[in-house]
Structure formats: C-alpha cells, structure tokens
Amino acid sequence: MGSDLTSAAELDNVELQRDLSFAQERLGDQLFLNGWFEEPLAVCRKNLATTQGLIVLDPGNDEWQHEVAASYNRLGNVLGALKQYEKALAAYGDGLANYKLITASNPRNTLWQLALATTHEGLGNVLVIIGAQRERRVAAPFH
Numbered sequence: 001m002g003s004d005l006t007s008a009a010e011l012d013n014v015e016l017q018r019d020l021s022f023a024q025e026r027l028g029d030q031l032f033l034n035g036w037f038e039e040p041l042a043v044c045r046k047n048l049a050t051t052q053g054l055i056v057l058d059p060g061n062d063e064w065q066h067e068v069a070a071s072y073n074r075l076g077n078v079l080g081a082l083k084q085y086e087k088a089l090a091a092y093g094d095g096l097a098n099y100k101l102i103t104a105s106n107p108r109n110t111l112w113q114l115a116l117a118t119t120h121e122g123l124g125n126v127l128v129i130i131g132a133q134r135e136r137r138v139a140a141p142f143h
Helices: 014-033 038-057 062-081 085-105 110-142
Strands: none
Touching: 014 038, 014 062, 038 062, 062 085, 062 110, 085 110
C-alpha cells in the first residue's frame, strides 16, 4: 500500500489513519532533524491532512484536536527553517487556536498547557524574526 490512502474504507478507518499520522510525524521529524527541509514540508502537509481527517471521523475527540495543533506546529517549524516566516506565522496561529480550545476544555492537562506555551514561543520567535527583518529594511536606506 502506498502512502496515499484512496479507498473510502481506508479513509474511514480511524486506527489506520492514526497509524498513518504517527508514521508521517516520525518521518517528517527525522527528515527535519537531518537538515532536510523541503521533504519534511511535504510530509508535514500530508500529516496535517491526515490529522484533520481524524477530526472529521470523530469531531469531539480532543486528542485528535491536539494532533492537528501539533501538526500545525511542526509545519510552522519547517516553514520557519525555510525562511517562509509569514506562512510559519499562519501555521503557528492555527496551532495556537486549536491549543486554546483544547486547553480551555481540559485545563488540568499539563502536557497540552506545555504545548500551548511552546506554540506561543514558536509564534513569538517568528514575530521577532519578522520584526528584525522589517527594522533592517527601514534602516537600510540610512546606511
């Protein structure tokens, strides 16, 4: 079976989709850790689509919501490494929105609180980079 699942039976199989999501997550992380960025970008996008599909299958499942948020964060990490800062900002923003929802409904889940804080950190890091770039552009004519 290829990495793209096409049959309706496979798309409706929660366990299979969850396993696929984990495999995509691990593959993307390994590629990223080895310094490759274009390849994990494609894998992150597939992983995001897979995790969003899990929500379609079970919309009330906060664990799937967490997986979507984590997928957005991984996408933000890769986009940031590729210096696509505006796109990274959007990805982190989407992850932040998901984490705010699930931490509000599960305030005692410290792992999700940590993930929320990490998302704020990623978002802040990208904002610092974007701000520094804008400052350099503004200051450039005066040098």
